[in-house]
Amino acid sequence: MNIIITVAQVIGGLVSGSLSLLSDALHNFSDVLSLVVTFFANRLAKKEASIKRTFGFKRAEIMAAFINAATLIVIAIFLIIEAIERFQNPHRIQSLTVIILSSVAIIGNGISVLLLKKDSKVNMNMRSAYMHLITDMMASIAVLSGGLLMKFYGLYWVDSVLTFIIAMYLIFVGYDLLKPSFKILMLYTPDKIAIKDVVIEVNKLPAVKSIHHIHVWQLNEDETHLEAHIDFNDDIKVSEFVEILHMIEDVLRMKFGINHVTLQPEYEKEDSKDIIVQD
Template sequence: MSGSHSHNHTHHHGELRGRNLLFSIFLNILITAAQVIGGVVSGSLALLSDALHNFSDVISLVVSYVANRLAKKEASLQKTFGYKRAEILAAFINASTLIIVAVLLIIEAIKRFQNPEAIESNLVIWLSFIAILANGVSVLLLKKDAEANMNMKSAYLHLFTDMLASIAVLIGGLLMKYYQLFWVDSVLTLAIAIYLIWVGFDLLKSSTKVLMLFTPDSIPIKDIVIEIQKINSIKNVHHIHVWQLNEDEVHFEAHIDFQDDITLTQFDVILNQVEALLYHKFKINHVNIQPEFGKSDVKDIIVQD
């Protein structure tokens, strides 16, 4: 199998990722507690909705942290892939919670919009400002990992959208303080919810594709078949499956018909060519080939098992 992996670097990076998540969990617990108290005292739905979102952040970060720990566990006879999909599952759960929270916020915002209430804006302003700072620190901690890891991206999105929500709440608090526009509280809550649905759906779709073993969008199967069939001795490539196990592993399996009844030694040479081609040109790093000669099976590229 082609491709090299630095396990020591991965382990070290995973530990740093875990520490960043733990620190973000601690910050968000503090923010949530402060905003719940402040929302009740001030009567601000936007502040309470931000607290609810922060609480979902805490849950999502805990899910991400557990998944990050599980992903490091070794494979076994009962779990031959180990827990490599734990982080994808965490991303799916976190994306789902983003959308659920958004729907709840929309319902509450509509109710409050019909019956606006006076709000203690000073408390809203100060608590939202503190939340912006705390979430900003968490966002910076997770930003780099979010670019390459779906689980970390789900946690990052929770925190980033909450930072935006806190900014919206701060603006709303200022408008309520100086212009008595209390209906702004409900409007901002609706805007926050709509944005949550937008970012949550994209992540939900991406994680679902991986969990359902769909072919990654970046993998052109027909082009792969053409390239492999250019190799001498290969007659046909068929019965192909391509799937993404996690962020780091893309798996490819196929049946290959050979022109001649070659030896195992000859097959190994050709297999090395196929692995190198798939790795360097298509970033596929796990290859499983079933060699065939004169076998009368279905020769379609995709065959329903």
């Protein structure tokens, strides 16, 4: 549906001379790319891990979300430049073509939005594709409004203004998607987790002297990992460590949502006991 909409709008934009229709076509084309990337990312994420890819392709969906968001911003910058140039030199536009094709785009994108709505609530990659489509539907509504103003009132400068507004909104939406995916790719500590609170909770356990050298990151939206060194008060047995490990895993899972824990046990080891250590 989005490929058909894109081709129709490109042809219609060139024939009618409408920059806002072309901008909507470019946005629709980004939707096509978004959906293609999303489809293949979902397929890749389901592939099993291997010796060469011990995590499998679990980051594929995050990469897709990042690419989709970056695409939105790049397209928006291009549209802003074109809109400013067109505003200085308004062109007469075939408004009927704009009205017809923007209406088609609204219907097509509306159906796509409904199809992706459910999955967009639980997956960043699907949410990025969903946001592409819903913003494009809104953009098409704006283009339709502009087409009506041009047809009945001859306000051709509206085309450039609408293009500028659509582009600014694309930047806003793109940044909102780019930021969380960038944080995951850069191994940032998740916003919802305070490492100092993690230290306080783990250090409450009687056998634990200190937890230090901590790393917390998200592999994807579903997996949050923690690795750390843990210093014990006594020279305990491995079997005792396993029991304490289960307690730590329970605390981290229930209080912080951390579902993958790797700990290096230590006793009187001479190393840095700082919470954060530069590797």
